[in-house]
Amino acid sequence: MSKPRKPKGRPVSGWLILDKPVDFGSTEAVSKIKWLFNAQKAGHAGTLDPLASGMLPIALGDATKTVPYVMDGRKIYEFTVTWGEERSTDDLEGEVTAASDQRPAEEDIRSLLPSYTGTINQIPPQFSAIKIAGERAYDLARDGETVEIPSREVEIFRLTLLGVERDKAHFEVECGKGTYVRALARDFGRDLGCHGHISELRRTFVAPFGEDKMVPLAELVALEAIEDRDERLAALDAFLIDTAEALSNLTHLLVSDDQAYRLKMGNPVILRGHGAPIAEAEVYATARGKLVAIGEIDQGEFRPKRVFG
Structure with missing residues (x-):
């Protein structure tokens, strides 16, 4: 009888609150962190799109058992909606599907916000991880299929207009699990009669972790220059947060x-x-x-x- 394989890597445990850069996927980020820390196990608590930056909590080792408690927590995003175009992905990455020369007045934007606060019904984007008949919606969308995604209730605790330009508006939202900020931009544009899509998106909070806990990826990668392995791993481990902090609620x-x-x-x-x-x-x-x-x-x-x- 063959012996069970010994897990590769260290049995290091804890949370790393990564400040994910733009153009870097969440799965790619987890793989990079797992490699840097030489960890046996790693996982993240809530996907961030490649075009989004900010907080990506990554669990190492035993901390992966606490991932569901972080995924259920409140989140805060800062985002910019660019008016005039709706896109297939509801962000900069997709093709233009509708266009308008109309631009909303600031008072019209402000008057819209109360209807998007509280428990609302939201239809997730076509390019999303929602499963339709066992397949991810984004896989069907990439194959050119238009799928009917049912609406679902999401919770918006706070929605603030931060600033307005002619072609753009800047917002901050505090929301519950399952909220798609890209869908907010799409629906804002439709309600205002001018179309819109996300052009910037940054996550600044995932309960219970605050913005002050975030560590830039570049800061971690820079530690690769430390030649002594034990010294390098010790420097990386200093950024880890105790697993129990994920359970503070x-x-x-x-x-x-x-x-x-x-x-x-x-x-x-x-x-x-x-x-x-x-x-x-x-x-x-x-x-x-x-x-x-x-x-x-x-x-x-x-x-x-x-x-x-």
Whole structure:
């Protein structure tokens, strides 16, 4: 019987909050970071289009188990809509599909914003990762097919007009999971009767990570110049954020060493003492400052769903 293959790379864990440059795909960015850190596993929490820049949270090692909690978080984007053209991709990359000489007045733009705030129905772009009959919409669109993508509810918490030029308007939006900013630009243009598409897009926040956590890719790549491998990896690891920071919106439970051992073996533990929680849907447990498990509390018992080494 053959031995199981030993994973390639280091068992390094944590979050890297990458400031992704324009013209660099999210999958490409993850591959680059995985290679730089010589990590066994890596994944990202929310795709950024190649033409978009900004925050791309990348999980290494055990932190990949916390990716869903970051993907569900609020996001903030700054974006520019250029008026006069609607495009097949709803951004600069696509072909022009409709054009207009009309340009909206600032007061017309401002009067439009309340209708795009709160829970709204949005049809994702034709070029999107939405699955239609098992296939990605962007694959069908590239084959020249026009597909009917059903609308869905998304949450817009805040939408601000930052500035206006004749052919452009600059916005900031705070939104929930699944919101397509490109679709906002498309729909703004249609409602204003002038057509529009995204010409600049930057993500500045993915809950719970703030803009101050971002690290430019060039800064990481520059560390390749360090010849000593251990020194180079140590310099890279200094940019990592502890895995538990991704769970700051969940209830936190401190456990003993004995409880941590039981949890890591997949066993539940009974919570005792005054003030011990009775029921919580999602909780993360730590011991000695280290993440141990994510789970639920039911009838005073913590039951692990994901455990960490």
